[in-house]
Amino acid sequence: MTGATPHEHLVGLLLGTEQDWPRAFETLVERLGTVTAADGSRHRLRTERVTIEPFGLRDRPDHQLVIDRLAYWYYHPREWLKKIALMDDVYLLNSPFTFQSMEKHAAYCAMMRLGLHVPETVLVPYKNPVDHAKWAYTAQRYNRGFDLDAVAERLGYPLFMKPYDGGAWVGVSRIADSAQLHAAYDQSGERLMHLQQSVEDYDVFTRSLSVGPETMVMKFRPSLPMHERYEVAHGFLSDDVGEEVVTISRLVNAFFRWEFNSCECLVRDGVVYPIDYANACPDVAVTSLHYYFPWAMTALLRWSVFCVVTDRPSRLDMDTARYFAIGDSEATYQDKLRGYRTLADEYFDTDRYREFCASSLAHVPELVAEWVASADFDDLLVSTVRSTYPAAEHERFIAHFRGLIGQWRHENAVG
Secondary structure, three states, X not given: OOOOOOEEEEEEEEOOOOOHHHHHHHHHHHHHOEEEOOOXXXXXXXXXXXXXXXXXXXXXXXXEEEEEOOOOOOHHHHHHHHHHHHHHOOEEEOOHHHHHHOOXXXXXXXXXXXXXXXXXXXXXXXXXXXXXXXXXXXXXXXXXXXOHHHHHHHHOOOEEEEEOOOOOOOOOEEEOXXXXXXXXXXXXXXOOEEEEEOOOOOOEEEEEEEXXXXXXXXXXXXXXXXXXXXXXXXXXXXXXXXXXXXXXXXXXXXXXOOOEEEEEEEEEOOEEEEEEEEEOOOOOOHHHHHHHHHHHHHHHHHHHHHHHHOOOOOOOOOOHHHHHHHHOOOOOHHHHHHHXXXXXXXXXXXXXXXXXXXXXXXXXXXXXXXXXXXHHHHHHHHHHHHHHOOHHHHHHHHHHHHHHHHHHHHHOOOO
C-alpha cells in the first residue's frame, strides 16, 4: 500500500467574515501532507471555501466533511447543508437540524431534565409579537395577561434577561430591579426572551471549547475586553470540578450532535451551573483565544482528519431516550455524570480517536509547534490584528498577542 496513490478527501469551509482560523486550518492541512491509517491506506486532505450558488437537490457534492460557520444566520447554505446531509451523507460540523431546532431554550429544557444545575429560567411572551397585525386576533383572544414583576420576584433579583435563541451576548441584560426589568422588556420588542436566575458571588466563570472528544476548559472573564477575556490559567479548578465541567461540555455536544461548540459554566462552592451552552458556532478568533488558538486548531485538524480517514458515519438521529433513562433514574448526580460521560465517549468513539491520533497523527503536535514558531504564523497574527484594531493600537496588540503566543510556545516546546 505504500506506493498507492493517496485517497483524496475534500473538506469544505462554510464561512462568514472570518479569515484568521480558516487560513490557519488551511495551512495546517497543507503542511500535514499524507496520513497513513492503521490498515496502511494513505490519505490526503484538501480544503475549499464553499461558495453560495444555486444547487440542484440531486447534485452530488465533492465534499466529505464541511465545517459550518455561517448557516445558522444565512438560510440558503443551511438548506444546502441539510440536503448534503440527508442525500449524500456528508459529515457536518455541526448538525444544521439540531442547531436550528435546539437553540438555547431547548438546550435548557433538555439539560434540566438530565439533572444539571441549570438556574431557574422562565420564558416570557413577546413584548411585541412578530407580525403583530396577523396575530392580533390570536393575541387578543388567547394571550393571558401576566405580572412581569411577580415572575421576576419569584426568580429573585438580580436576574438576567436574554434572548431564547441568541448568541454573542447580544440582547442580554442584567436586571437589578423592577425599573430595569420593564425597560429591558420594553426594549426586547419582537425578540422572545428568557428571564433567568443569576448565580451571584461565583468563584470562577469557565468557558469550555470542545472539538469532537477534546475539550479545553478556560478561565473566562466576560466583563473584560475580548483580548483579555480568556485568562491564561492552569489548575484553577479542583480535579472533581474540572472533570464535571468537561463531562457537561461533552454531554451537551453528544446529546445535540454538536461537535464544535462552547459551554459556559459558573462554579460556586463546588457546584457547577451551566448557563450558556448552545453555541455551535463558537469563538475561535486568534485575537480572543490567543494562547489557546494553537490548541483549537490542533483539535479541529485532528478531528477532521479522523472523521474523513476513518469514514466516520454521520449521526443525524438523536438518541435522547438513553440519556433520559439516566436523567429520570434514581441514580446519584455523580453516577448520572458517569453515565453521561460513557454515552458521550461512545458517541465520539473516544478510544478509537485517541488510538488514531497516537498512530496516524503522532507528529501533529510538533507540526503545529513548528508552524506557530514560523514567520507564516506571525504574518497571520499581525494581519489579523491590523484588520481588527485601529491603526493607533496595532503595535500594542501585536506585542500583546506575540507575548501570549510566546508563552504557549515555551510551555509546549516539542523535542
